[in-house]
Amino acid sequence: MIESPVSSTKTIHAERAELDAVLASEMFRRAPTLARILEYLCESQLRGETFIKEYEIATQVMGRSSDFDPQQDGSVRVNLHHLRKKLKQFYETEGADHTLWISLPIGQSLPSFVVQNPETDPSQTPSAETGATFSSVNHVLQATAATGEVPPQLQPGAAAPAESPVTAKSKPRTSASLFIALLSMALLGAAVTWLWFSRKAPDTPRPIMTDAAIRIGSGLSRPYQDTSGRTWNADVFFTGGNTFHRKLAQVGGATDPTIYQNGREGDFSYDIPLPRAAYEVHLYFAESFAHGEGFRAMNIFINDKRVEQLMDVTSDAGGFGIATGKIYTSVWPAADGKIHLQFKGITLTAFINAIEILPANGDTMRPIRQTTLPTYYYDPQGTVWAPDAWFHGGRTSQLTELFPELPLQGFYQHERFGNFSYSIPVVSNRTYSLTLYFQDAWFSHQPKGKGTPGMRRFDVTCNGMELIKQLDILEETKGAGFQITRHFTGVKPTSQGKLLLNFIPSQNFAMINAIVIEEEPVAPVSP
Structure with a gap:
């Protein structure tokens, strides 16, 4: 210690x-x-x-x-x-x-x-x-x-x-x-x-608190609390570049566009002082200036090591005005006690919207646990679940407002439904497990055809590979609409470090309540 x-x-x-x-x-x-x-x-x-x-x-x-x-x-x-x-x-x-x-x-x-x-x-x-x-x-x-x-x-x-x-x-x-x-x-x-x-760790593991993080809103002149409850501090510890503010009515994959409306651009750096420990660095982007792919490219360095080459945010996100992110694990401060982030424009200028630094989860990526709720959720075991993010399409519904008589628990009180997808950033070149949570509260409690199998069917794919074919929650729960999970292992991200989940309806809408992504341990190499 x-x-x-x-x-x-x-x-x-x-x-x-x-x-x-x-x-x-x-x-x-x-x-x-x-x-x-x-x-x-x-x-x-x-x-x-x-x-x-x-x-x-x-x-x-x-x-x-x-x-x-x-x-x-x-x-x-x-x-x-x-x-x-x-x-x-x-x-x-x-x-x-x-x-x-x-x-x-x-x-x-x-x-x-x-x-x-x-x-x-x-x-x-x-x-x-x-x-x-x-x-x-x-x-x-x-x-x-x-x-x-x-x-x-x-x-x-x-x-x-x-x-x-x-x-x-x-x-x-x-x-x-x-x-x-x-x-x-x-x-x-x-x-x-x-x-x-x-300090000494407790005998029983406890979740790392959500607020044990440094969040910097690039370009912000004052702190901002987003709709999920996270506080993004004003822009600080930078050298070079200029701030910008561009009005975006909405940002794809984000419930609150404010962070992505502001940023720093040019050739610039951040030098953030931290104690000697390992960290996980998250960078957030949404293109708000250059329409179309190929108009902007930049290189990103952490402690003088290039971590992104010719990054095109529009291409990475899948379009203009869509949120995307990058995650880097096991980042240690340099010899001077600072984490150095450098952004260099190759075509047009480099830019960044926000920076988040969290305590590392050893050498593996911190688990991603997110619901379809607009705010953080703490389950009875004390586990922290992040709000809905990285989505495209679909709508959300507060089920307790529609069915106040139902004993819906936790994140099952809220769902995303429709024809939608998620593009969730993870660390590239690693393997993950994926768990999906479902409960069909809507069709299991309709006045007509209550609990009838076949009322909702949909497929789920990840990075173009089929995970679930014709999922019928009511059929699997015998019409009760109870909670079910689907767990997958050996899931690999795209070359851009994304898990692309598509929920494709064939009868009525697809739906989801929560998603968990965890990095799988690397198998030991035989001598």
């Missing part, structure tokens, strides 16, 4: 002191249930927990019985919603002058401690030897949310705004003080996140 360059004791003491102050406040003394939940969540976070289930909160804090079912009882989610509002209200009033704030981000089950003014908090001051790391990026980017702008001092290659002679004379230390404050905030994040990655 790498030792943290900053003593964890000071950080933990400061965080616990802030928790005690919040619990002792008049606002939380009047809300005992929310206070107990906050104390439980914070203490869990301080102990090194990475995820808390609704069931735990209900049974250990709210006094619910052991048969509590979060699918039937939403009281925990309601209380977490009220707790977020209460914390926001507290730091707008009683706690407005606190230097350390407690935050409970949407979609996250554990709180975060966010520094507001590290320059005036000696217990939060890091060692002078501390280097910028994973959390330092997020701490700096969180700081931009307050002003809506990225500090020029933190943009490599961007000059800081010049001061007039009068301003410089009357406030000779203002610029330096601001820089020191922002840099201190960045360095403080090093300690918090270094602890996150170096």
Whole structure:
């Protein structure tokens, strides 16, 4: 384990002191249930927990019985919603002058401690030897949310705004003080996140939290929360290039087009400081300028190694204004502690819409688990399922609105149906398993012909190869419309690193509820 360059004791003491102050406040003394939940969540976070289930909160804090079912009882989610509002209200009033704030981000089950003014908090001051790391990026980017702008001092290659002679004379230390404050905030994040990655793993495996990621919206001047709940930080750590904004009414394969309407273009680079660990890098693109294939090509490098040659986004995505992505595993920071991303235009200019960096899943690609829901879903086992993405065609339906009497569970409450396809990015030259989830709620609960086999039949192909022929869910479940899965192994992607899934109807519409893609282990070579 790498030792943290900053003593964890000071950080933990400061965080616990802030928790005690919040619990002792008049606002939380009047809300005992929310206070107990906050104390439980914070203490869990301080102990090194990475995820808390609704069931735990209900049974250990709210006094619910052991048969509590979060699918039937939403009281925990309601209380977490009220707790977020209460914390926001507290730091707008009683706690407005606190230097350390407690935050409970949407979609996250554990709180975060966010520094507001590290320059005036000696217990939060890091060692002078501390280097910028994973959390330092997020701490700096969180700081931009307050002003809506990225500090020029933190943009490599961007000059800081010049001061007039009068301003410089009357406030000779203002610029330096601001820089020191922002840099201190960045360095403080090093300690918090270094602890996150170096702490001892729990005895039982836990899912990596969705928000344990750095997300940069290229070209964004301020943070943006998309419709799925993910926060994309403002553009930072770049050198060269120019920003652009092009209005797209919709982007194929994306429920929210905003991220793909903005970007950075030209010849440019990103130099992102991170702790010494392995990461998975995701790059996001959608062509919004060059109509047609062959008009734009670029090369992409990671730490000076070329990972894409003559990449044509329109060709890769299958058309103009369609989202596509690239995934790279086992990416380590270079000797200077940074991951270097370089984009060089070959025909026209290079561009990027967004960057996402996540903790690596060993040497294999992180599993892809996605539903047809528009937001993240946490199942009762604590597994995180991503929202619907990379689709083309079809429509989605909220089945609980159509059939409120049905006991539909989890992601089976929502489906994509029609004649549609998915183009899901994976790492090239590897082999995957594929699991598809189905439940025919629609035809198993129609007033006429209820549960009659033959009402829906469709084929499924992957990269042009037939996976399922004439799937009839009602026939296989004897008219009950129960859940079924289909599991496939040895699935290989296209040369562009895609799994192309086509759902082709022959009787009424095809449908799907969820998709799981996992990289298969490489078979050992015989001696």
